[in-house]
Amino acid sequence: MALIDSATGKAIRNYSIEQLKDAANLMRGYDLVTLCAAGSGHAGGTLSIMDITAALYLHVAQLDPKNPNWADRDRILWSAGHKAPALYVGLGFAGFCDIDDVVTLRKLHSRFQGHPHWLKLPGVEVSSGSLGQGLSVAVGMALSARLDEKKHKIFCLMGDGEQQEGQVWEAAMEAGHFHLDNIIAVIDVNRLQIDGWVKDVMEVQPLDQKYAAFGWEVLHVDGHDMKQLVEAFDKAKTVVGKPVVILADTVKGKGVSFMENVAGWHGKPPNREELTASLKELGLTERIPVEQLLNKAKSYQAEMTRELEAKMPRFSRDFWWNAGDAMKVKMEPTRKGFGKSLAKNGDDERIVCLGMDISGSITISDFYAGKPERKKRWISMGIAEQSATAAAVGFAREGKLPVIGSYATFSAARNLDQIRVSVCYGNFNVLIAGAHAGVSVGPDGATHQALEDLFAMMGMPNMSVVVPCDIVEARKATTHLLLKHVGPKYIRLAREATPIVTDEKTPFVFGKANVIRLRKEAADFVDAFETCLADDYKNESEDLSIIACGPMVPEAMRAALILKRDYGYETRVLNMHTLKPIDTEAVIRAAQDTGVVITAEEHQIGALAWRVSGLLTESKQLYGKPLITGAIGVKDRFGDSGAPWELVKELEVSAEHIAQKAVELMKVKKR
Numbered sequence: 001m002a003l004i005d006s007a008t009g010k011a012i013r014n015y016s017i018e019q020l021k022d023a024a025n026l027m028r029g030y031d032l033v034t035l036c037a038a039g040s041g042h043a044g045g046t047l048s049i050m051d052i053t054a055a056l057y058l059h060v061a062q063l064d065p066k067n068p069n070w071a072d073r074d075r076i077l078w079s080a081g082h083k084a085p086a087l088y089v090g091l092g093f094a095g096f097c098d099i100d101d102v103v104t105l106r107k108l109h110s111r112f113q114g115h116p117h118w119l120k121l122p123g124v125e126v127s128s129g130s131l132g133q134g135l136s137v138a139v140g141m142a143l144s145a146r147l148d149e150k151k152h153k154i155f156c157l158m159g160d161g162e163q164q165e166g167q168v169w170e171a172a173m174e175a176g177h178f179h180l181d182n183i184i185a186v187i188d189v190n191r192l193q194i195d196g197w198v199k200d201v202m203e204v205q206p207l208d209q210k211y212a213a214f215g216w217e218v219l220h221v222d223g224h225d226m227k228q229l230v231e232a233f234d235k236a237k238t239v240v241g242k243p244v245v246i247l248a249d250t251v252k253g254k255g256v257s258f259m260e261n262v263a264g265w266h267g268k269p270p271n272r273e274e275l276t277a278s279l280k281e282l283g284l285t286e287r288i289p290v291e292q293l294l295n296k297a298k299s300y301q302a303e304m305t306r307e308l309e310a311k312m313p314r315f316s317r318d319f320w321w322n323a324g325d326a327m328k329v330k331m332e333p334t335r336k337g338f339g340k341s342l343a344k345n346g347d348d349e350r351i352v353c354l355g356m357d358i359s360g361s362i363t364i365s366d367f368y369a370g371k372p373e374r375k376k377r378w379i380s381m382g383i384a385e386q387s388a389t390a391a392a393v394g395f396a397r398e399g400k401l402p403v404i405g406s407y408a409t410f411s412a413a414r415n416l417d418q419i420r421v422s423v424c425y426g427n428f429n430v431l432i433a434g435a436h437a438g439v440s441v442g443p444d445g446a447t448h449q450a451l452e453d454l455f456a457m458m459g460m461p462n463m464s465v466v467v468p469c470d471i472v473e474a475r476k477a478t479t480h481l482l483l484k485h486v487g488p489k490y491i492r493l494a495r496e497a498t499p500i501v502t503d504e505k506t507p508f509v510f511g512k513a514n515v516i517r518l519r520k521e522a523a524d525f526v527d528a529f530e531t532c533l534a535d536d537y538k539n540e541s542e543d544l545s546i547i548a549c550g551p552m553v554p555e556a557m558r559a560a561l562i563l564k565r566d567y568g569y570e571t572r573v574l575n576m577h578t579l580k581p582i583d584t585e586a587v588i589r590a591a592q593d594t595g596v597v598i599t600a601e602e603h604q605i606g607a608l609a610w611r612v613s614g615l616l617t618e619s620k621q622l623y624g625k626p627l628i629t630g631a632i633g634v635k636d637r638f639g640d641s642g643a644p645w646e647l648v649k650e651l652e653v654s655a656e657h658i659a660q661k662a663v664e665l666m667k668v669k670k671r
């Protein structure tokens, strides 16, 4: 008995094994429809874990969908947060939410965020998305249940690649040490992770012997055999005196032949044709109202777009990227500049790149692409950011040039103490790439959007920090940091394509800002601007200055254009690509010459704003001078799922928001 009415203790519904099998199959179909509607998300792992999900939510765990916080319920923790769509269809089928609503997955303000958020959706126990944390939460819940003399079970769902995180083994040791027989962990052993086979990326087997050595009871099942699954769960519930782990052998992409055992389907949704083919294979063509669901997703999106546009500042015309005359730009992601530099400079025998299972998308694997002779200097560390960071220090101590990279939130937050003590205190020559930073991972949601990384990186003594404004500058900056700059260094990169506003001739001097000025009308946006080193710039007593870094530089340029066209204001844009050491003189001169300074960062307000205001506060040249300041950035909140450019609007980090602020400040200046 699983789904029960907690008030009466009566079963809401009892599923037979056959019914569970059928439900799992149908859940696979809904999963694929929602992924298709979202246009992103994880097909492979959601399909491999679906039988486990159906068994747990519909039969094994004691849950009351009408009373999601019922004190005696079993807890189910999704440590593998990227499998959120499987969780959501599980909750839908169990009656926690309307299954049709799941189709709003990964859209702005949806309850169905890219990674689960317990504050948005009843039935989700805790928020997750950063791998390797769930089992520790389970330990806390299990100990708490023991204190309260509660009998419920705590299930924790993990992946096999996830076992590479050291924290998993800390928690495994704790659960064994405390004899937590109220924990039942399930590992979805599909043998694949992002970069390929688990055994090749970083072997985790033999998991049975490892867990047994930590004092766990180990059960093996075929994770697609419903009868075996149910029996294993029943058995696990009876184990006394130790925690239980169920090792479930599964197939990534299970049920759809062209997805099965293919690493590329890890983080990919089916397109419309692939969806049709998948549903046909699953025998679900007639059983899921696909068009109705896709239309529901479309109308939800239309509503979000309407709401978002209604909040945007308005000007005389649409000045958005590529919206007609003067706004034409080419776009590419800055992360690709990083890969280009590694590809070009990789013959230097000192360079060693450490992979952390996100190698293709952050482009660190460009280092060895087509260059088998470099493969020996490619070290796959698995999903183990903390160890990889300290290992990089080992390489640096031996005179190598180590490079590590991941989503910024994993390469500059998960491993913060390793960066602080091992890298920075020792002043080691380690290049850290914080890729997919800012809002640019869009639909993945808040867990994956690093909006705080610069606080920590800039706060570390010895660390240098560069945030390139486009792909060209990213390549130049990577090359400089890699080969010329010695010491701890952080480069922040975006996932989404952003405007290319520099070229080969544009100066890039580490630690020196560029001044960008709007000069003329031009069909191509970039041709309207002139750029020089701030050191070489002669004061033109502009009306205001905007100091920006990263992809906010093109936004600042667009703001300059809006301000000139609509208000006749002249703007000095400073491209502050190097945040540390910052170009103090360029900042002070901009303040002195224009009297109005706005900072613009795709980050919580402060990494740039507070640094700049610190300089302005300390500057003797500015004593007694009137100065009007404003700051554009994220206002002390987490992000949300949504398309990257939607989030630029939602989090108020667009050119329109900069221009609106400028107009407000200029009114004050004119008083």
Ligand SMILES: Cc1ncc(C[n+]2csc(CCOP(=O)(O)OP(=O)(O)O)c2C)c(N)n1
Pocket (backbone or CB within 6 Å): 044, 045, 048, 080, 082, 129, 130, 131, 132, 158, 159, 160, 161, 162, 163, 188, 190, 192, 193, 194, 252, 266, 356, 357, 358, 383, 410, 414
């Ligand atoms: C701490 C952390 N590092 C990296 C990632 C990015 N990431 C998401 S899924 C994944 C691979 C997970 O592999 P596995 O546990 O085997 O899951 P499955 O293959 O079943 O999807 C990685 C590296 C993350 N979410 N959290």
